[in-house]
Amino acid sequence: MIGNSLSLCYHNKLILAPMVRVGTLPMRLLALDYGADIVYCEELIDLKMLQCKRVVNEVLNTVDFVAPDDRVVFRTCEREKNRVVFQMGTSDAERALAVARLVENDVAGIDVNMGCPKEYSTKGGMGAALLSDPDKIEKILSTLVKGTHRPVTCKIRILPSLEDTLNLVKRIERTGISAIAVHGRNREERPQHPVSCEAIRAIAETLSIPVIANGGSHDHIQQYLDIEDFRQATAASSVMVARAAMWNPSIFLKDGLRPLEEVMQKYLRYAVQYDNHYTNTKYCLCQMLREQLESPQGRLLHAAQSSQEICEAFGFGAFYEETIRKLDARRADLLAKTPEAVEEPTEDTSGIIKMAIRFDRRAYPPQITPKMCLLEWCRREKLPQPVYETVQRPVDRMFCSVVTVAEQRYQSTLWDKSKKLAEQTAAIVCLRSQGLPEGRLGEENSSLNKRKREAPDQDLGDPRVQEPALPGEICKKPFVTLGSSEDNLLEGC
Helix, strand or coil, X not given: XXXXXXXXXXXXXXXXXXXXXXXXXXXXXXXXXCCCCEEECCCEEHHHHCCCEEEEECCCCEEEEECCCCXXXXXXXXXXXXXXXXXXXXXXXXXXXXXXXXXXXXXXXXXXXXXXXCHHHHCCCCHHHHHHCHHHHHHHHHHHHHHCCCCEEEEEECCCCHHHHHHHHHHHHCCCCCEEEEECCCCCCCCCCCCXXXXXXXHXXXXXXXXXXXXXXXXXXXXXXXXXXXXXXXXXXXXXXXXHHHHCHHHHCCCCCCCHHHHHHHHHHXXXXXXXXXHHHHHHHHHHHHHHHHCHHHHHHHHCCCHHHHHHHCCCHHHHHHHHHHHHHHHHHHHHHCHHHHCCCCCCCCXXXXXXXXXXXXXXXXXXXXXXXXXXXXXXXXXXXXXXXXXXXCCCCEEEEEEEECCEXXXXXXXXXXXXXXXXXXXXXXXHHCCCXXXXXXXXXXXXXXXXXXXXXXXXXXXXXXXCCCCCCCEECCCEECCCCCCXXXXXX
């Protein structure tokens, strides 16, 4: 048995609940700023985490767990290391232990989600589905307690019968976990149903381990003082806040709620500083705005298609540009110290035509890209299809692509965040070198408008977007990671 080397205290704590799409790094840091003692990440599925590779991001000063498609599944930093709890979705003890061992050196605790009633969780035997299988619950928790260095907890919902609920939690306690979070509703109930403070109280009076009360946002918690009232009503050791914190994370502040505009601006600063994906940033800000989504600022936010546009909607355009400049300077400094990381993608780079270019999606119509223009031109000229070779450097996980057209190679000297962006950039270098149209807004390119293949809302900067194939799709060689022969080894639910 492996003893817990660090013991996270769960007594008398204010806790940010695990929330899908909300509990990412910017929100967790913001909650800590406003007084939360412990923060949970969003539920992350074991199978996806096991595909991830742990990467130290020296540019952002974070630790990233990165999927094969280069998506960051879980990002954390030193500031929260002793206060963040990693929550996983799992239905298998061995997978759960493998995930715990993957992340245990970067988090303060490990939690198993046994309360999510949503289909994406329960259909895999995870979340609330585990409540009907006490044997599996016992095996998962016992395996984690014995096999990881971090305190183990779980989050459950109550069962229809109080007697069954108490029998279950007593069995859970015997596995040796450090605390249990209880959402005071059963798996069929939703926020509009009243939370059962009585059931949570009965559990707290039955167990000797800390009980964390959850589910009070709808009926009980509108301000800081309400958190303590909810704790007393449930006799719990601590309180875990979800929706009330999602709407305004300053709910944890003893001095009272801060103005929403101030809270959103502070959140946005963290989102930019830690390179949060714009879709996640947008989602979280929309949850804060709520009924103000139809305001002028809400409409600007809704229309935003990048982190820069979100910042501009809040008057933070200058902050965004300055932060990106600083990150680029830090990246350049790191690269200067690691010259081996900037080797060209092939042994012989002579004859490559290079330009300092980046692909800006906003400069192109929704259904036109430089790669499409280049492919169309090659077809008209009866040339072989373009061939893209893409590499990734380990120091910052940026990409560079070389495209070969008619035995001539083209490349941008600037590196991009994703493989897709790098390929688009290489295509631009080729097109501009040949004096060809690249599909930018205002250019005449009627033939391409007939070849629509990308949905208007696709974001080519998002590696989750899969490019549909054209007939006779462009030939691509697999990309490789510079400085490593390993294959790159995801998404929170």
